[in-house]
Amino acid sequence: MKTKTIGQLCRRAMEGWVASLPQELQQPVTDDLILTGGSIASLFLGEPVNDWDVYFRSRATARAVAEHYVGLFVATPPPALEGNPLLKQVQVVDRGDRVAVMVKSAGILTEHSGDGSYHYFEALTDSEPDQAEQYVQVIFGGADGRTGYAADKDYWPAIITGNAITLLRQNRKLTPVQLILRFSGDPAEIHRNFDWCHVTNYWTFQDGLVTNAPALECLLARELRYVGSQYPLAALLRSYKFVQRGFTRPHAGHLLVLSLQLARLDWDDPAVWEEQLTGVDFAYFREII
Secondary structure, eight states, rough: OOOOOOHHHHHHHHHHHHTTSSSHHHHHHHHHHEEEEEOOOOOTTTTTOEEEEESSHHHHHHHHHHHHHHHHHHHSOOOGGGGGGGGGGGEEEEOOOOOOEEEEEEOOOOOOOOTSBOOOGGGHHOOHHHHHHHHHHTTTTOHHHHHTTTTTTEEEEEOOSEEEEEETTTTTEEEEEEEEEEEEEHHHHHEEEEEEGGGEEEETTEEEOOHHHHHHHHHHHHOOOOOSSSOOHHHHHHHHHHHHOOOOOHHHHHHHHHHHHHTSSSOOOOOHHHHHHHHHHHHHEEEHO
């Protein structure tokens, strides 16, 4: 596909999303939005776009957008989550280097806990297994909580993780938008956290489509060139997906670098597992589960 056509498609997709935002958010998002990742690579290759990955130059804009969609989700939750006290615990926080969505870990006081003890969601797996299973199905996009839910809404927050918010479009009929909260900054800074070279072209309202020679070379040759990542486990899983789509297997040297990065992580720390399995994209975590 020609670069002019790709730029037009990116603009049309982003203008549609921005127009759905509250008026006070539209200009900051227009100024800060960076569209990059697999969507542009797919357009160059003539393949369907799975989702539009959106990043932000400033954490302030990322936080404002995250608070908007967390508010929508809490105000109109899926039927299976209505009345669930965990919803009141969801909040957007600034962790200094990034914006994140989290559930407060202080626990939830219930009317049945007269001794003042806290009632944690994890305890449901023993005391109320059906309720726990239903909650997990909804959070992971299971059918029980999604059938017909918000079917008449567009750009609706369907999946919220610490690193990203996925907006479904007209009950999954149109390409979703994924808002990445984990990284912010200019394109060069964001791409320092990427894994494979061919996904580093980008688009903004100010500059239009911006390409770079290494990324285009990798697309033309369908070459997997590893450029490093904070999420080497997610990068490894992504490599299998790209190979299935016709890319060459990663060079041995690239796999060695990836393996060394994996070896440096503390796999005895559950927080490392959570961070690495989730990466910036909920889909990889869901595949593992």
